Amino acid sequence: KVQWSDGLYRIYGLQPQEFEATLEAFLDRVVPDDRGQVHRTIQNALHDRGTFVSLERIIHTSGKVLVLESRGQVLVDDGGRPAKLVGVCRDVTEQHQHELTNAWQIAGFKLLAASAAKSLVSHDDQQWTSLFRAIANHLGCDGFTNYQLVDGTLHLVSIFGFDAETIAKLQRLALGEQMCGVCAARREFLYVPSDRLGDYPEGAALWKMGVRLFVGVPLIADNRLLGTLSFVSRSRTSLNESEREFVQAVGQLVAAAQAQKYYEMAIADSERRFRAIVENTADALILYDADGRVVDVNQQACDTLGYQRRELLEMHEQDMLTLSPYGCGSNVDAAVPTAPRLLEGSGRRRDGTDFPVEVRTNVIDYFGRSVTLAVVRDTSQRVEVERQKRMLEDQLRHSQKMEAVGRLAGGVAHDFNNLLTVINMYAELVRMSINQGTPDAESIDEIQDTVERAKGLTSQLLMFGRKSLNRQQPLDVNAVVERSERLLRRLIGEDIRLATNLSPNLSNVLADASHLDQVIVNLAVNARDAMPKGGQLHLETAQVHLSEVDATVLDVPPGEYVELSVADTGCGMDQEVCSKVFEPFFTTKQVGKGTGLGLSVAYGVVRDAGGAISVDSVPNVGSRFRILLPMTKQPVERCHEVAVLAAAAGNERILLVEDERIVREATSAALRLHGFDVSEASSAADAKQIVVDNDGEFALLLTDLVMPETSGFDLANDIRRHYPQIKILCISGYSEIVARDQCASYPFLLKPFTTQVLVDKVREVLDYRGLEDQGYDRIE
Incomplete structure (x- = not known):
């Protein structure tokens, strides 16, 4: 027989009349998993005739499970046989829950302490995966995901508990996509038990996979979102408050550890990049203390100065740098400002050679020491470029x-x-x-x-000004020099020895033969006058290639050139004279000994041929003139003479076009004196009108080339188009048009000319037959 107190009935939620207190009825109210243990405890107490303590879970009439603590003692009769079992029961449900929670938390943090010790100091993702699996097991979850935020997108770092197809779909998520994306977008702890999964559109996908619980925590450090960590369960439907707090604590711990990991990686990467910059910079970096002793250098400093690193670390900055206005070592002197400075001077290499440098200095902290950082730049190339720039500007x-x-x-x-x-x-x-x-x-x-x-x-003035008539043709420079030798020997006299060194297989050049002869003669005469007591004149030819730099200095295109050098052993010239030697009328000779046009003519002829001429001279040693003419693949032409019949007079009708009145009147008078019928025009427009008025009844158009508004060349072309039977003769004192051979189709007469030369040329053109339909070949 069992007797319960009113208090025990209240604990069970029963009324005395509703429950027959028997041992079997009591055991029916115990949670099935605990019945065996309770029954054994009672039996053991009866057997031992002693006391007992039991902790059992019972089912309240409301269905709620309570935890009771039972304490009792067995009473025996006079014969020592168990007669009665008395005791008390106490509801310890809340206390027991606290104890379980504490035990669970202690177990969880022991787990973190044991597993996280390696993970928190490791950059190995596998260590983190092991930790997250252990936490999932502790929570009773069967899956987790860990994402890292990169450029605004969540990248999957580790995952467990999902099939391969799902894992492939979860590799990258946008913020707000899937439950993990929602957690990241909100930047807040997201707890979704089974009864709330339907509240989220993203929860439907998890429900289809059998997931009944989702809990996610954003990984945030220094207000920066690093990623997310989430756990899912297919068996559990909820977490208690303690478990939720544990997940949040894990998230904070992981975020702090991963932030530290990222910081360490960023610092290491920054150090690598800094070292790479230092070691790969084109400038030499030298650090030295207040006494000027070198404390560190980069590889470029070793390469620039020619020393090993260990050797430089034993040196003083003044052993390698000489700077103005004062030495760099004084930069760290308290009496001198420590602001950044720019200094210039020279560096000294291991082999003793000096080179120009530009040095920027600044005082920095170097592992707790105040040192000077000198950024040393070798300015040799810049100095050379500036020198060439000045030379090009002068040129x-x-x-x-x-x-x-x-x-x-x-x-x-x-x-x-x-x-x-x-x-x-x-x-x-x-x-x-x-x-x-x-x-x-x-x-x-x-x-x-x-x-x-x-x-x-x-x-000569026209040749210098490159305005003279210039018939360029393929020439063999060696042949020109050989042809000039006899004349040169007569010009320079017996006390000057003439020597030639002509390179075989020389390419041809395009130049005017008579003008090139004039250049050689002018240079030879100039050399003769520089050697009044005799000496040697040396002519040499060679084929050379001009690089971009050399060609720029000489103001010609780069490429292949034929070189003709004329050197003497005369008195030479200083730099000032050399800079003016090609100017017209400049001469160092006595009055009456020269016009000052010889070298000017040479300059004009060579430039007109697309070449360059330069001079190198040393006083009391001699001078060397260097002529460079661009090569051509055109072969040297054989000379063909055209025989024409010249007469002294005529009666043909001539239209004379000349804008200079006195020239027009003199020319007209000379032609009329020799029987020609001359009409005069002062401009191209007048000439065209006269031709039209006379129905083109003229045998010859005699026109000046240089006239205002319309040139003689354009006038001749227009007349020939409309009146092809009219022949053309051009005259001019000079013309760039003629120099460029644009009038090669018309005969030409150069001013000044005599009456006889004029009449002979007119007769020659009038009597010439052939090529009327195509124009004329030039008749010299």
């Missing part, structure tokens, strides 16, 4: 000056030729009316001789 200024002087000289020569033409033709007309042998005839002859000398002067 440009010289070229511009020579071009300007050439234009001036050409313009003066053109106007002067017009005047000489008039003087010469009127002198001839006067001479024809005076008897031979009279004083007046001798005066006229003197005038004509002076005109001839002036003509030679203007010819």
Whole structure:
């Protein structure tokens, strides 16, 4: 028989009349898993006739499970047989739950302490995977995911408890995608038991996979989202408060550890990049203390100075650097400001050679020491570039000056030729009316001789200004030199020895043969005058290649060139004279010994051929002129002479076009004197109108090339298109058009000319037959 107190009935939630207190009825109220243990405890107490203590779970009438603590004692009769069992029961459900929770938490943190010790200091993802699996087991979960946030996207780092197909789909998630993405987007702890999975659209996918519980925690450190850690269960449907707090604590611990991991990796990466920059910089880096002793260097410093690292660490900064205005070692002196400075000076290599440097210094902290960081830059290349730049600037200024002087000289020569033409033709007309042998005839002859000398002067000016008529053709420079040797020997005299060294298999060049002869003669005469007591004149040819740099200095395109050098052992020239030697009328000779145009003509001829000429000279040693002409693959042409019949007079009708009145009148008078019917025009427009008015009844168009508005060349082309039977003869003192051979289809006569030369040329053109439909070949 069992008797219960009213308090025990209340614990069970029963009324005395509702429950018959028997041992069997009591055991039926015990949770089935605990019944065997309770029954054994009672039996053992009866057997031992002693006390007992039992902890059992019973089922309350509400269905709630309670934990009771039972304490009792067995009473015996006079015979020592068990007669009664008395005791008390106490509801310890809340206390027991606290004890279980504490035990679970202690077990969890022991787990963290044991497993996380390796994971928190490891960068191995496998260590973290092992830890997360252990935590999942402790929570009663059967899966987890760990994501890392990279560039705004969640990247899967480790996962457990999912099939391969699911894992493939979860590799990358956007913020807000899937439950992990929602946790990351909200940046808050996300606990979703089974009865709330339906509240989330993303929860449907988990439910289909059998998941009934999701708990996720964002990994945040220093307010920076690093990723997420989440656990799922297919058997458990919820977590208690203690378990939820444990998951959050795990998340904080993992976030802090991973942040430390990222910081360490970032620092290590920064150190690697810094060291890579230091070691790969083009500048030498030298650190030295207040006494100037070197404490560290980079590899570039070793390469620049030629020392091993260990050798530099035993040296003083002044052993390798000499800087102005004062030594770098004083940078760390308290009396000197420690602000960054820029210094210039020289460095000294191991072999003793010095080189220019630019040094930037700054005082920095180096492992607790105040040291100077010197960034040493070898400026050898910059100094050389600046030197070449100055040289190129000088060359440009010289070229511009020579071009300007050439234009001036050409313009003066053109106007002067017009005047000489008039003087010469009127002198001839006067001479024809005076008897031979009279004083007046001798005066006229003197005038004509002076005109001839002036003509030679203007010819040289035109060649310098590159405005002269230039017939470029393929030439063999060796042949030109050989052809000139006999003349040169007569020019330089017997006390100067002439030597030549001609390179075989030399390429041809494009140049005017007579002009190149003139260049060689001019240089030889200049060399002769530099050797009044005799010496040696040496002519040499070679084929050379000009690099981009060398070609830029000489103001010509890079490529293959034929070189002709003319060297002497004369008095030489200083640098100032060399810089002016090609200027017209510049001479160091005595008055009356030269015009100062010889080297100017050489300069103009060579430049006109697309080449370059330079001079190297040392006072009292000699000079060497170097001519470079671009090579050509065109073969040397054989000379063909065209025989034409020249007559002294005629009666054909000629249209004369000349904008200079005095030249036009003198030319017209000379032609009329020899029987020609001459019509005059002062411009191209007048000429066209005269031709139209006369229905093209002219045998010859005699036109100046340089005229305002429309050139003689354009006028000739227009006349030939409409009146192909009219023949053309061009005249000019100079013309860039002629120099460029744009008038090669028309005969040309260079001013100044005599009346006889003019009449002969007119007759020659009028009588020439052939190629009328295509134009004329030039007749010299």
